Amino acid sequence: MKAKNRIIxxxxxxxxxxxxxxxxxxxxxxxxxxxxxxxxxxxxxxxxMGGIGIGTRGHNNINLLNPASxxxxxxxxxxxxxxxxxxxxxxxxNGKKINAKNAGADYVAMQFRVQPKIGMTLAYMPYSKVxxxxxxxEVVRNDEDGEISSTNLxxxxxxxxxxxxxxxxxxxEWLSIGANASYIYGEIAHSVKNSYSLxxxxxxxxxxxxxxxxxxxxxxxxxxxxxxENALVLGATFAPKTALKGDTYIxxxxxxxxxxxxMSDTVALKDAFSLPNSFGFGASYMTEKLTVGADVTYQQWSxxxxxxxxxxLDKMRISLGAMYQHDANSKNILKSCIYxxxxxxxxxxxxxxxxxxxxxxxxxAGFSIPVVxxxxxxxxxxxxxxxxxxxxxxxxxxxxxxxxxxxxISFSERWFAKWLVE
Numbered sequence: 001m002k003a004k005n006r007i008i009x010x011x012x013x014x015x016x017x018x019x020x021x022x023x024x025x026x027x028x029x030x031x032x033x034x035x036x037x038x039x040x041x042x043x044x045x046x047x048x049m050g051g052i053g054i055g056t057r058g059h060n061n062i063n064l065l066n067p068a069s070x071x072x073x074x075x076x077x078x079x080x081x082x083x084x085x086x087x088x089x090x091x092x093x094n095g096k097k098i099n100a101k102n103a104g105a106d107y108v109a110m111q112f113r114v115q116p117k118i119g120m121t122l123a124y125m126p127y128s129k130v131x132x133x134x135x136x137x138e139v140v141r142n143d144e145d146g147e148i149s150s151t152n153l154x155x156x157x158x159x160x161x162x163x164x165x166x167x168x169x170x171x172x173e174w175l176s177i178g179a180n181a182s183y184i185y186g187e188i189a190h191s192v193k194n195s196y197s198l199x200x201x202x203x204x205x206x207x208x209x210x211x212x213x214x215x216x217x218x219x220x221x222x223x224x225x226x227x228x229e230n231a232l233v234l235g236a237t238f239a240p241k242t243a244l245k246g247d248t249y250i251x252x253x254x255x256x257x258x259x260x261x262x263m264s265d266t267v268a269l270k271d272a273f274s275l276p277n278s279f280g281f282g283a284s285y286m287t288e289k290l291t292v293g294a295d296v297t298y299q300q301w302s303x304x305x306x307x308x309x310x311x312x313l314d315k316m317r318i319s320l321g322a323m324y325q326h327d328a329n330s331k332n333i334l335k336s337c338i339y340x341x342x343x344x345x346x347x348x349x350x351x352x353x354x355x356x357x358x359x360x361x362x363x364x365a366g367f368s369i370p371v372v373x374x375x376x377x378x379x380x381x382x383x384x385x386x387x388x389x390x391x392x393x394x395x396x397x398x399x400x401x402x403x404x405x406x407x408x409i410s411f412s413e414r415w416f417a418k419w420l421v422e
Contacts, residue, residue, distance in 0.1 A: 044408025050342020
């Protein structure tokens with residue numbers, strides 16, 4: 001009965017968290033381009049280390065960046081991880097500033113053993129987010145006949161979600177391999193409405209809408225090199241180019257002041273979107289108390305279609321991170337906590353009307369509080385902070401600064417232990 005209740009509780013928790021993750025809490029004007037703002041494909045603990053993970057391994061942490069790491073899951077353990085975030089964004093342009101606050105769920109992931117040396121992970125999280133609403137006003141004529149101004153209203157919503165299933169296998173003590181199969185799906189919508197203060201001038205609205213889906217494959221390997229009591233872990237990942245299938249439409253409507261449709265045209269695009277080839281390399285050095293690591297990822301967005309055009313830019317991300325735990329078994333909470341810190345830089349993957357999009361810089365830090373219950377199971381509450389700056393290449397574009405608090409709840413349960421009956 002206890003096992004049945006535990007499974008029911010788990011399923012209810014997963015369904016609830018999945019519904020929260022599906023909610024969009026994005027409000028960046030830069031999500032107007034490409035597929036939107038790409039989400040971090042990581043759990044909260046890894047985000048605190050600058051986003052490294054390709055070359056890191058840990059038996060009590062779900063590492064989605066490299067499926068080869070799934071083989072580290074403990075034989076008797078079941079891991080379940082929920083992530084939430086609180087965010088304050090500051091937007092500045094031409095001396096004007098505005099703040100916006102957001103909150104929402106980020107992911108839900110679980111990991112368990114399938115066979116000895118084989119671990120499996122299931123996860124649900126956003127792949128990209130679109131959300132913005134802003135306007136631009138301009139005086140188009142100002143003479144003796146009066147002033148005429150135009151207003152462009154921009155709006156966008158939607159994004160892509162990702163369901164991940166992966167396996168990791170450790171055929172030898174020094175080598176692990178793995179693969180993820182991800183189902184990416186969702187809808188993206190953008191609109192631009194152009195109107196004038198002179199009602200005799202017609203109003204025109206263009207709408208871009210895409211409903212997309214794809215199955216994306218990712219492959220990974222890790223090699224662990226023992227150095228006495230310490231270890232060097234090397235990792236690599238690869239994801240091939242993938243076409244996003246679905247319907248993409250561009251509609252153009254013109255109306256008069258009485259809202260009568262004067263012109264309406266809809267164009268359908270085929271094979272309008274694709275995901276790039278992606279390569280990743282990482283390394284970490286692990287001691288009993290300290291882990292330091294670095295990752296480099298490279299994505300070939302220049303060969304990918306975005307709304308039917310090759311407007312992408314090759315994207316590189318460099319991440320550095322460290323983790324420290326003084327004594328996992330200490331009763332002193334300060335000594336048993338896990339402390340993490342990191343930084344990263346990533347280039348943009350698309351252009352903004354022929355101008356390069358902003359470069360993103362981030363600083364991260366956080367800690368994990370271990371929770372031990374009467375069954376001697378070890379779970380953690382992961383809390384981290386991120387400072388993110390979106391620095392545009394052109395001073396006329398908007399600068400964005402974010403202060404983000406990530407909260408992760410990681411449950412580690414001993415589900416597969418066999419009871420000894422005397």
